Amino acid sequence: MVILVTGTAGFIGFHLTKKLLKQGYQVIGVDSINDYYDTNLKQARLNQLQKHAKFHFFKYDIADQEAVRSLFKRFSDIEIIIHLAAQAGVRFSLENPYAYIHVNIDGHLNILEQARCLSHLKHLIFASSSSVYGLNQTLPFKEEDAVNMPSSVYAASKRSAELLSFTYSHIYGLRQTGLRLFTVYGPWGRPDMAYFKFAKAIMSGKPIEIYEGDGLARDFTYIDDVIDAILCIMKNIPDAGTSQTFNIGNNRSESVRYLIQLLEEQLGKKAILHFKPRPVTDLEKTWASIDAIHAKTGWTPKTDLSEGIGAFVEWFKAYI
Ligand SMILES: NC(=O)c1ccc[n+]([C@@H]2O[C@H](COP(=O)([O-])OP(=O)(O)OC[C@H]3O[C@@H](n4cnc5c(N)ncnc54)[C@H](O)[C@@H]3O)[C@@H](O)[C@H]2O)c1
Incomplete structure (x- = not known):
């Protein structure tokens, strides 16, 4: 079976591609290797993937219509698309909002436009x-909650992509699943994310910038659990014309202070905290209800934060 993974050199794309190759699938990987964060890290991930004979990599921008069209023509036997390429990050969307429209909306539309012409396509899974x-304000967040108040351009671009997917399922009968991912962390993770930045600051004795208030909390989801969830969803193909949506989280809201405490313990050093106001783009608290994905696929996360941060720190010390 041929699977297309976009964002294959990214954090989640890398782990997913590795797992799919291990399970014997042929993977077509696409990534623009943009410089939003250290491209050496993306290249290091890619180097591991390129050791596999069944992996074919294309350095394309998913918003480039001609490039995506030619790729889909060449691999017309693609059966599953897992579309993870995106301009990620909430804070950067204040600096460069256009990047989010380019990749997360134009790029998403481009994938949909080409996907509708693939005659063997069984399932398009995409990251929201x-x-x-x-x-x-209602916790835990449930898939049926109203989602018409995005607080950042990143959020608005991801919601727009969900809506475009709904429309393409409605018009062309595409079978799709949108994944609402909650703060994914782990080895080979993203240097722009808080847990990674905190670890770096603690190691080098620099202050951590933390938002004021005691309520700051996230549903932290370990990478291996996310990959397991995607594999469960892959086998769970929705009916024609359906674009279903699932939360993927750890089903717990844990304080950012607790995250810092775990990092301090694992790194053996105290953090220096600098408090600043929380930007209006950032949510105070996240917490995923995972009843829907559990009912549909039986998936449940297995990794608690302490264990997952332990695995991250082990990798981090060796990599940095
Ligand atoms: N990591 C998380 O906590 C998290 C949370 C919620 C949603 N997500 C979503 O999951 C997906 C994967 O996230 P990630 O953490 O692996 O991020 P990532 O930034 O590590 O991976 C995204 C990859 O997409 C690539 N890319 C960006 N623009 C591109 C373009 N125009 N064409 C082709 N490739 C392009 C980047 O080079 C990068 O390698 C994204 O859609 C992200 O928005 C992630």
Whole structure:
């Protein structure tokens, strides 16, 4: 079976591609290797993937219509698309909002436009985000909650992609699943994310910038659990014309202070905390209800934060 993974050199794309190759699938990987964060890290991930004979890599921008069209023509036997390529990050969307429209909306539309012409396509799975819950105050976040108050351009772009997917399922009968991912962390993770930045600051004795208030909390989801969830969903193909949506989280809201405490313990050093106001783009608290994905696929996360941070720190010390 041929599977297309976009964002294959990214954090989640790398782990997913590795797992799919291990299970014997042929993987077509696409990534633009943009410089939003250290490209050496992306290249190091890619180097591991390129050792596999069944992996074919293309350095393409998913918003490039001609490039995506030619790729889909060449691999017309693609049966599953797992579309993870994106401009990620909430804070950077204040600096460069256009990048989010380019990749997360134009790029997403481009994937949909080409996907509808693939005659063997069984399932298009794409990454959305917990950020779509925006100013929603009811916890835990449930898939049926209203999601019309995004608090950042990143969130608005991800919600727009969900809506475009719904429309393409409705018009062309595409079978799709959108994944609302909640703060994914682990080895080979993203240097722009808080847990990674905190670890770096603690190691080098620099202060950590933490938002004021005691309520700051996230549903932290370990990478291996996310990959297991995607594999469960892959086998769970929705009916024609359906674009279903699932939260993927750890089903717990844990304080950012607790995250820092775990990092201090694992790194054996105290953090220096600098407090600053929380930007209006950032949610105070996230917490995923995972009843829907559990009912549909039986998936449940297995890794608690302490164990997952332990695995991250082990990798981090060896890599940095
Ligand atoms: N990591 C998380 O906590 C988290 C949370 C919610 C949602 N998500 C979503 O999951 C997906 C994967 O996230 P990640 O953490 O692996 O991020 P990542 O930034 O590590 O991976 C995304 C990859 O997409 C690539 N990319 C960006 N623009 C591209 C373009 N125009 N064409 C082709 N490739 C392009 C990047 O080079 C990168 O390698 C993203 O859609 C992200 O928005 C992640």
